[in-house]
Amino acid sequence: MxxxxxxxxxxxxxxxxxxxxxxxxxxxxxxxxxxxxxxAPLVTPALEYADILVGKYGDEGDKLLYRFLDNGDRDVAxxxxxxxxxxxxxxxxxxxxxxxxxxxxxxxxxxxxxxxGRFREFVQCDVDIxxxxxxxxxxxxxxxxxxxxxxxxxxxxxxxxxxxxxLTALLARLGIAEGKPAMAVLRSVDKLPKIGxxxxxxxxxxxxxxxxxxxxxxxxxxxxxxxxxASWFADSEVGLQGAAELNALLGLATELGVRDRVEVDLxxxxxxxxxxxxxxxxxxxxxxxxxxxMSGGRYDDLLGMFGGQSTPAVGISLGVDRLFAGLLELGxxxxxxxxxxxxxxxxxxxxxxxxxxxxxDLRAAxxxxxxxxxxxxxxxxxxxxxxxxxxxxxxxxPDEVARGEVTIKRLATGEQLTVAxxxxxxxxx
Amino acid sequence: MxxxxxxxxxxxxxxxxxxxxxxxxxxxxxxxxxxxxxxAPLVTPALEYADILVGKYGDEGDKLLYRFLDNGDRDVAxxxxxxxxxxxxxxxxxxxxxxxxxxxxxxxxxxxxxxxGRFREFVQCDVDIxxxxxxxxxxxxxxxxxxxxxxxxxxxxxxxxxxxxxLTALLARLGIAEGKPAMAVLRSVDKLPKIGxxxxxxxxxxxxxxxxxxxxxxxxxxxxxxxxxASWFADSEVGLQGAAELNALLGLATELGVRDRVEVDLxxxxxxxxxxxxxxxxxxxxxxxxxxxMSGGRYDDLLGMFGGQSTPAVGISLGVDRLFAGLLELGxxxxxxxxxxxxxxxxxxxxxxxxxxxxxDLRAAxxxxxxxxxxxxxxxxxxxxxxxxxxxxxxxxPDEVARGEVTIKRLATGEQLTVAxxxxxxxxx
Numbered sequence: 015m016x017x018x019x020x021x022x023x024x025x026x027x028x029x030x031x032x033x034x035x036x037x038x039x040x041x042x043x044x045x046x047x048x049x050x051x052x053x054a055p056l057v058t059p060a061l062e063y064a065d066i067l068v069g070k071y072g073d074e075g076d077k078l079l080y081r082f083l084d085n086g087d088r089d090v091a092x093x094x095x096x097x098x099x100x101x102x103x104x105x106x107x108x109x110x111x112x113x114x115x116x117x118x119x120x121x122x123x124x125x126x127x128x129x130x131g132r133f134r135e136f137v138q139c140d141v142d143i144x145x146x147x148x149x150x151x152x153x154x155x156x157x158x159x160x161x162x163x164x165x166x167x168x169x170x171x172x173x174x175x176x177x178x179x180x181l182t183a184l185l186a187r188l189g190i191a192e193g194k195p196a197m198a199v200l201r202s203v204d205k206l207p208k209i210g211x212x213x214x215x216x217x218x219x220x221x222x223x224x225x226x227x228x229x230x231x232x233x234x235x236x237x238x239x240x241x242x243x244a245s246w247f248a249d250s251e252v253g254l255q256g257a258a259e260l261n262a263l264l265g266l267a268t269e270l271g272v273r274d275r276v277e278v279d280l281x282x283x284x285x286x287x288x289x290x291x292x293x294x295x296x297x298x299x300x301x302x303x304x305x306x307x308m309s310g311g312r313y314d315d316l317l318g319m320f321g322g323q324s325t326p327a328v329g330i331s332l333g334v335d336r337l338f339a340g341l342l343e344l345g346x347x348x349x350x351x352x353x354x355x356x357x358x359x360x361x362x363x364x365x366x367x368x369x370x371x372x373x374x375d376l377r378a379a380x381x382x383x384x385x386x387x388x389x390x391x392x393x394x395x396x397x398x399x400x401x402x403x404x405x406x407x408x409x410x411x412p413d414e415v416a417r418g419e420v421t422i423k424r425l426a427t428g429e430q431l432t433v434a435x436x437x438x439x440x441x442x443x
Numbered sequence: 444m445x446x447x448x449x450x451x452x453x454x455x456x457x458x459x460x461x462x463x464x465x466x467x468x469x470x471x472x473x474x475x476x477x478x479x480x481x482x483a484p485l486v487t488p489a490l491e492y493a494d495i496l497v498g499k500y501g502d503e504g505d506k507l508l509y510r511f512l513d514n515g516d517r518d519v520a521x522x523x524x525x526x527x528x529x530x531x532x533x534x535x536x537x538x539x540x541x542x543x544x545x546x547x548x549x550x551x552x553x554x555x556x557x558x559x560g561r562f563r564e565f566v567q568c569d570v571d572i573x574x575x576x577x578x579x580x581x582x583x584x585x586x587x588x589x590x591x592x593x594x595x596x597x598x599x600x601x602x603x604x605x606x607x608x609x610l611t612a613l614l615a616r617l618g619i620a621e622g623k624p625a626m627a628v629l630r631s632v633d634k635l636p637k638i639g640x641x642x643x644x645x646x647x648x649x650x651x652x653x654x655x656x657x658x659x660x661x662x663x664x665x666x667x668x669x670x671x672x673a674s675w676f677a678d679s680e681v682g683l684q685g686a687a688e689l690n691a692l693l694g695l696a697t698e699l700g701v702r703d704r705v706e707v708d709l710x711x712x713x714x715x716x717x718x719x720x721x722x723x724x725x726x727x728x729x730x731x732x733x734x735x736x737m738s739g740g741r742y743d744d745l746l747g748m749f750g751g752q753s754t755p756a757v758g759i760s761l762g763v764d765r766l767f768a769g770l771l772e773l774g775x776x777x778x779x780x781x782x783x784x785x786x787x788x789x790x791x792x793x794x795x796x797x798x799x800x801x802x803x804d805l806r807a808a809x810x811x812x813x814x815x816x817x818x819x820x821x822x823x824x825x826x827x828x829x830x831x832x833x834x835x836x837x838x839x840x841p842d843e844v845a846r847g848e849v850t851i852k853r854l855a856t857g858e859q860l861t862v863a864x865x866x867x868x869x870x871x872x
Contacts (some may be wrong), residue, residue: 017494017749017750017751018494018748018750019749019750020531020532020534020535020749020750021492021495021531021535022488022491022492022535023488023490023491023492023517026490026757027488028487028488028532028535028536029484029485029486029487030484030485030532030536030539030544031483031484031485034483034484034485034486035483037486038474042471043468046582049464049782049783049811050782050811050812051804051806051811051813052781052782052811052812052813053782054460054464054780054781054782055458055460055463055464055467056457056458056459056460056463057457057458057463058457058458059451059452059455059456059457059564060489060521060552060564060565061452061455061509061552063450063451064450065453066447066449066450068584077514080490080513080514082511083511083548084554085506085509085554086554088452090452096495101449101864102449102450102451103459105449106449106450106451106457107457107459110459111830111831112754112828115813115815116460121489123489123490125513125514125515135488135489135490137646143816146816146817148816148817150789150795150814150816151816152816153816154816157799161806162799164853183849196867221491247750264794268796269795269796269799270796270799270803271799271800271803274562279564316490316694318448319447320446320447320448321446321448321449323448352481352482352483353478353479353481353482353483354478354479354480354481360579364577364708366695366698367697367698367699370586370698370699370700371700374699374700375647377479377480377590382478382480382481383479383480383481384480384481384544385579385583387542387572387575387577387579387580387583388575388579398540400539401540
């Protein structure tokens with residue numbers, strides 16, 4: 015075997031245990047919360063036929079696909095997101111009962127220029143309700159988003175909502191053509207929280223070619239109260255529909271007990287052009303600069319892309335790395351790669367079986383623990399425990415074993431406590 | 444968007460919720476068990492530089508790599524297993540404290556000819572102890588394997604163990620050259636449980652070109668009792684070492700309380716040529732025809748492949764799909780894609796908030812539940828519950844709400860029970 019230098023592709027990362035253990039626990043909590051609302055896991059392959067993916071993400075997206083010919087000369091690509099594979103599954107499985115409530119937590123691949131916080135492989139975490147056009151489904155996404163954050167210990171957050179139909183009506187009124195020009199205007203508006211009103215006004219003129227009346231119209235709209243929307247859009251069917259949906263969603267948020275965490279923000283446009291109704295973003299109040307940690311909306315036209323009947327859908331996508339960064343910043347998690355807080359030492363071969371038995375009892379009592387692999391001097395075992403961030407070491411030397419006792423040593427203070435052999439689990443719990 | 448027929452690549456699968464929900468729960472139990480012994484999760488990228496992987500799996504393996512040039516003309520490949528990426532991580536991170544105990548549960552890709560139970564993407568589940576040459580590490584793998592199976596509800600299983608050094612000594616004594624000829628003989632011996640002694644004897648003559656004395660020597664060896672090994676190998680240093688290790692491992696298995704589940708099987712050779720000591724396979728007694736559900740061993744020379752110092756390691760790999768098939772066969776899990784057993788119905792818009800509140804209380808009490816999305820006639824909601832395999836529906840109509848009560852209906856029998864609003868969770872738990 016040639017001696018190859020070990021290295022990793024640019025834009026890719028290893029997640030070592032220090033980072034991955036708390037992140038995995040976060041994802042487990044997220045999944046359990048999704049399941050408590052009736053969402054179930056779906057897994058799809060990393061590789062798809064290229065024509066399943068191509069043309070779904072715009073010209074830019076197509077260029078970012080990891081696309082190649084496989085050993086059988088099939089034109090294949092790594093998945094770019096979890097939504098198009100979901101659409102494929104829906105298209106291939108008409109037998110699935112609707113509403114189909116699924117979540118998927120899996121990596122996606124995009125050949126982007128790597129940069130600060132931008133990677134070529136990253137985990138997406140999507141939860142979607144497929145096959146219901148009821149606004150209760152939109153509201154359930156708010157509720158499950160709030161439940162996820164609360165389950166992770168975050169209480170200060172805001173779910174910002176808007177409705178895409180309002181933006182459609184606004185742009186139509188201002189005479190901005192649908193499609194690319196409209197999308198470009200929405201992208202400019204979307205920058206409002208980052209660059210402020212003056213800069214967005216300038217962009218709308220310089221980049222989007224709007225006149226000052228249109229720019230004023232946009233900012234008049236952005237300052238509306240939800241209750242004013244219906245009269246503002248009195249002449250627009252789609253505008254009235256958007257206003258009715260947004261106000262109904264706020265009513266449902268009240269019924270769901272999350273109204274105090276929901277704010278209307280008419281500037282939210284979302285980058286993707288497939289949203290058709292409700293759109294959401296979510297910010298941690300104490301770490302707002304991270305940006306939205308959870309976004310999504312209703313996309314009633316997308317899942318029909320594979321020729322089946324049109325299938326309404328609504329969902330949210332959690333920014334795994336961003337949310338984890340937020341939890342770290344808020345002190346709600348910390349990097350730590352050791353799942354145990356207890357090391358059972360091994361005095362010598364004669365007491366090893368006793369150490370194994372103590373460890374088995376601890377695990378049976380729900381206390382994860384490690385047994386030292388070997389039996390060197392105690393000092394060396396304590397050093398190992400210290401390096402692993404272990405809080406307590408268990409000592410069962412020949413004297414302790416003979417007396418049916420165990421010594422628990424707290425590493426931080428050096429305190430020792432000798433207890434009866436069968437009381438050790440309750441002492442540590 | 445062109446109208447593309449939705450389809451999936453041959454050799455790849457979607458895991459729909461019916462299958463994925465119980466499988467995910469199995470994997471969660473596996474991960475929690477690993478953690479209870481101090482193993483922590485590691486995640487590595489799907490893509491690696493091709494030269495990291497090429498040459499590690501033999502000529503056959505190299506041909507099965509999904510290898511391509513990425514958009515930057517880098518020669519890359521999808522990972523083929525989790526062991527070589529582990530070796531890369533060890534090579535790149537000398538700061539990691541040893542023993543490094545990690546697990547990884549992740550898909551791997553091999554462009555094999557798809558067949559019954561053989562896929563081009565499948566999940567591997569590996570647990571390894573890196574940096575300890577102590578036999579306690581080998582024994583810990585037995586213990587964690589037994590603990591995993593017990594945590595999954597399997598009590599009848601057998602951990603078959605052998606030691607690669609014994610096979611090395613045997614082949615040397617019979618004058619079979621190391622490398623490919625020795626590996627070919629081991630592969631023939633490995634077929635013993637599948638094709639029986641007579642067929643293996645025939646293979647050893649026809650395929651491996653052995654004389655009848657050598658064939659007899661192999662079968663004399665296979666019938667030895669572990670206690671006889673030392674005298675049989677009295678003239679072989681490596682044979683004596685293998686005998687000592689195997690007998691010491693059996694002693695540790697006794698101390699660990701798993702000796703009754705451990706059997707010596709001198710015919711176990713394992714296909715891979717990188718094992719250097721202990722080797723394991725694991726069979727479910729009541730579903731033995733599935734083959735080994737968990738295999739592995741000690742591989743002390745492999746992790747140094749990236750030029751670092753030699754790093755001893757021992758581990759086991761769980762056959763996720765095979766083990767899941769075993770659990771299904773034993774009736775320990777069943778296919779079921781609904782994480783909830785309770786549907787909270789919605790009588791009409793006036794009682795919707797009450798239904799939401801009941802659902803929130805149930806979830807807070809640890810009872811997953813779904814709220815019907817909409818408020819059609821009860822009959823339709825019951826039909827949905829039935830199709831979803833829900834056991835209980837909750838009814839909170841205007842009368843119930845006015846009286847502070849809730850009706851629990853058991854779908855299978857039609858039984859109904861009306862209880863106080865705040866007693867509903869305790870009734871369902």
